[in-house]
Amino acid sequence: xxxxxxxxxxxxxxxxxxxxxxxxxxxxxxxxxxxxxxxxxxxxxxxxxxxxxxxxxxxxxxxxxxxxxxxxxxxxxxxxxxxxxxxxxxxxxxxxxxxxxxxxxxxxxxxxxxxxxxxxxxxxxxxxxxxxxxxxxxxxxxxxxxxxxxxxxxxxxxxxxxxxxxxxxxxxxxxxxxxxxxxxxxxxxxxxxxxxxxxxxxxxxxxxxxxxxxxxxxxxxxxxxxxxxxxxxxxxxxxxxxxxxxxxxxxxxxxxxxxxxxxxxxxxxxxxxxxxxxxxxxxxxxxxxxxxxxxxxxxxxxxxxxxxxxxxxxxxxxxxxxxxxxxxxxxxxxxxxxxxxxxxxxxxxx
Numbered sequence: 001x002x003x004x005x006x007x008x009x010x011x012x013x014x015x016x017x018x019x020x021x022x023x024x025x026x027x028x029x030x031x032x033x034x035x036x037x038x039x040x041x042x043x044x045x046x047x048x049x050x051x052x053x054x055x056x057x058x059x060x061x062x063x064x065x066x067x068x069x070x071x072x073x074x075x076x077x078x079x080x081x082x083x084x085x086x087x088x089x090x091x092x093x094x095x096x097x098x099x100x101x102x103x104x105x106x107x108x109x110x111x112x113x114x115x116x117x118x119x120x121x122x123x124x125x126x127x128x129x130x131x132x133x134x135x136x137x138x139x140x141x142x143x144x145x146x147x148x149x150x151x152x153x154x155x156x157x158x159x160x161x162x163x164x165x166x167x168x169x170x171x172x173x174x175x176x177x178x179x180x181x182x183x184x185x186x187x188x189x190x191x192x193x194x195x196x197x198x199x200x201x202x203x204x205x206x207x208x209x210x211x212x213x214x215x216x217x218x219x220x221x222x223x224x225x226x227x228x229x230x231x232x233x234x235x236x237x238x239x240x241x242x243x244x245x246x247x248x249x250x251x252x253x254x255x256x257x258x259x260x261x262x263x264x265x266x267x268x269x270x271x272x273x274x275x276x277x278x279x280x281x282x283x284x285x286x287x288x289x290x291x292x293x294x295x296x297x298x299x300x301x302x303x304x305x306x307x308x309x310x311x312x313x314x315x316x317x318x319x320x321x322x323x324x325x326x327x328x329x330x331x332x333x334x335x336x337x338x339x340x341x342x343x344x345x346x347x348x349x350x
Contacts, residue, residue: 011042012040012041012042012043012044013040013042013043013044013093013094014043014044014046014091014092014093014094015036015040015043015044015045015046015092015093015094015095015096016046016047016048016088016091016092016094016095016096016108016111016113017029017032017033017045017046017047017048017095017096017098018047018048018049018095018096018097018098018099018104018105018107018108019047019048019049019050019053019057019098020049020098020099021050021099022197022273023053023056023197023254023272023273023274023276023277024272024273024275024276024277024297025098025142025146025273026049026053026056026057026273027056027166027168027273027276027277027279027280027300028142028143028146028166028276028297028300029047029098029146030060030062030166030167030168030280031143031146031147031163031164031165031166031300032096032098032146032147032149032150033045033047033060033062033063034062034164034166035147035150035151035162035164036062036150037062038164039150044064044065045062045063045064045065046063046064046065046066046067046091046092047063047065047066047067048067048069048084048107049066049067049068049069050068050069050070050071051068051069051070052254053066053254054066054068055253055254055255055258056168056254056255056258056277058255059168059169059170059255059258060166060168060169061169067084067088069081069084069107076103077103081103081106081107081110082110084107084111085106085107085108085109085110085111086110086111088107088111088113089111089112090112091111092108092111092113093113093114093115094113094114094115094116094117095108095111095113095115095116095117096117096118096149096150097116097117097118097128097149098118098145098146098149100118100119100121100122100134101121101122102122102123102124102127104118105118105124105127105128106127108127109126109127109128115129115130116128116129116130117130117131117132117149118130118131118132118149119131119132119133119134119145119149120132120133120134121134130153132148132149132153132156135157135159138157138158138159139156139159140159140295140296141163141295141296141297141298142296142297143163143300144159144163147161147163148161163300165279165280165300165301165302166276166279166280166300167280167281167282168258168277168280168281170258170259170262170281171255171258171259172259174255174256174259175259175260175262175263178252178256178259178260178263179263182246182248182251182252183246184222184224184246185222185244187220187221187222187244188220188221188222188265189221189222189223189224189263189264189265190213190216190221190222190223190224190264190265190266190267190268190341191223191224191225191226191260191261191264191266191267191268191269191278191283192209192212192213192223192224192225192226192238192267192268192269193225193226193227193267193268193269193270193272193274193275193278194206194209194225194227194231194234194235194238194270195227195228195230195231195234195249195270195272195274196270196271196272197272197273198292198319199291199318199319199320200319200320200321200326201290201291201316201318201319201320201321201326202270202271202272202290202291202292203270203329204268204270204288204290204329204332205326205329205330206234206237206238207237208329208330208332208333208334208337209225209234209237209238209268209334210237210238210242211334212268212334212337212338213225213238213239213242213245214242215334215338216338216341217242217243217244217245221244221265222244222245222246223238223239223242223244223245223246224246224248224260224264225238225239225245225246225247225248225249226248226249226252226257226260226261226274227248227249227250227274228249228250229249229250230250231249231250232247232249232250234249235247235248235249248260257274257277258277258281261274261277261278261281261283262281262282262283264278264283265283265284266283266284266285266286266341267283267284267285267286268286268288268337268341269285269286269287269288270288271287271288271289271292271294271297275287275299276299276300278299279299279300279301279303279304280300280301282301282303283303284303284304284305285299285301285303285304285305286304286305286307286337286340286341287299287304287305287306287307288307288329288332288337289306289307289308289315290308290309290314290315290326290328290329290332291314291315291316291317291318291321291326291328291329292315292317293315293317294306294308296315305340307332307336307337307340309328309331309332311327311328311331313327313328314328315328
C-alpha cells in the first residue's frame with residue numbers, strides 16, 4: 001500500500017471510497033476497487049474505513065491508501081469526522097460512498113470533494129451531488145451495488161456489468177510461522193467458522209459442527225475453528241477434548257485469519273465475514289445458508305458449494321428465527337456436508 005506522499009504525487013483521478021462496516025462487505029468492496037483500477041489504471045484509490053479493516057485493505061493491491069475512521073458502533077462521531085475531513089481537503093476529486101447512511105456521507109462533504117456519488121437515502125440530498133436510485137430488482141446483490149457506484153449511471157442501471165472476484169494477497173512465510181506458533185501440526189486442515197455477527201438465525205447448530213469435526217478428524221484431518229473473541233465459547237464446544245481440533249477464536253488477528261484460511265484445504269462456514277475472506281484467498285468453501293440468501297450475498301468464487309434447503313420460511317433475513325426452530329439449518333445434517341467435502345454427490349442441498 002502506497003504512503004500518503006506517493007498518493008498525492010499520482011497524476012490520475014484521485015478516488016476516495018467510504019467503505020462498509022462489516023468484514024464480508026469490506027471484502028466484497030474489492031470488486032469495486034478492481035473495477036476502478038481496470039477502468040482507470042492511473043487512478044489513486046483511498047479507502048476511508050473502520051480501523052479494524054486496515055489489515056484486510058493491506059491485502060488488496062488496488063488500494064493505495066487506507067484511512068482509519070475510528071468511531072464506535074452507533075456513535076455519530078462528529079468531531080472525529082470533522083477532523084478527518086479537514087485532513088482530506090484538496091486530496092481527492094471523487095468520493096464513492098458505499099454505506100447508505102447519512103453519517104457515512106459527511107466526511108466527503110465536509111472535505112469539499114467535488115463529486116460525491118452514492119445511493120439516495122437517509123436525506124443525503126445536500127451531502128451527495130451524484131445521487132443514484134437503487135433498483136433492488138436489478139442490483140440484487142450487495143457486490144453489484146458496490147460495483148455499480150463506480151460505473152457511469154447509464155451503465156449501472158442495466159445491471160449486466162462484470163463483477164470481478166475479490167482476491168486477497170497471502171503471506172506464505174507468515175502462514176508457516178502461524179502453523180508453528182499455534183501448534184497446528186501438519187495434518188490437512190478443515191476450517192470451521194461457527195460465528196455470524198448478524199445473529200443466531202444464520203448459525204448452523206454447534207452440535208452439527210462438533211459431529212462433523214469428530215468425523216473429519218477420524219479421517220485424518222485437523223480442524224481449525226476460527227472467529228473473534230465472541231466465538232470462543234462456540235469454538236470450545238466444537239473442540240473440547242478433541243485431539244487435532246484447535247480453537248483459534250480470539251487468538252488470532254484478522255491478518256492471521258487471511259493466511260490461515262488460505263492454508264485450509266476446505267472450510268465449513270455460516271454466511272459470515274470470514275466466509276468471504278476464505279473465498280478471496282481461493283479456499284474451497286462449504287457455505288451454509290438458512291435465514292439469508294445465497295443469491296444476495298454469495299461467496300464470490302468459483303470454488304464453493306452452496307448448502308441451502310430452501311424451506312418455505314427461508315430466507316427470512318431475521319437476526320433470530322421468528323418461528324423459534326431454525327429448521328433451515330438444523331435439518332442440514334452433518335453427513336451431507338461431509339459428503340460434499342469428500343466430493344460425493346448430494347441430492348437435496350444445492
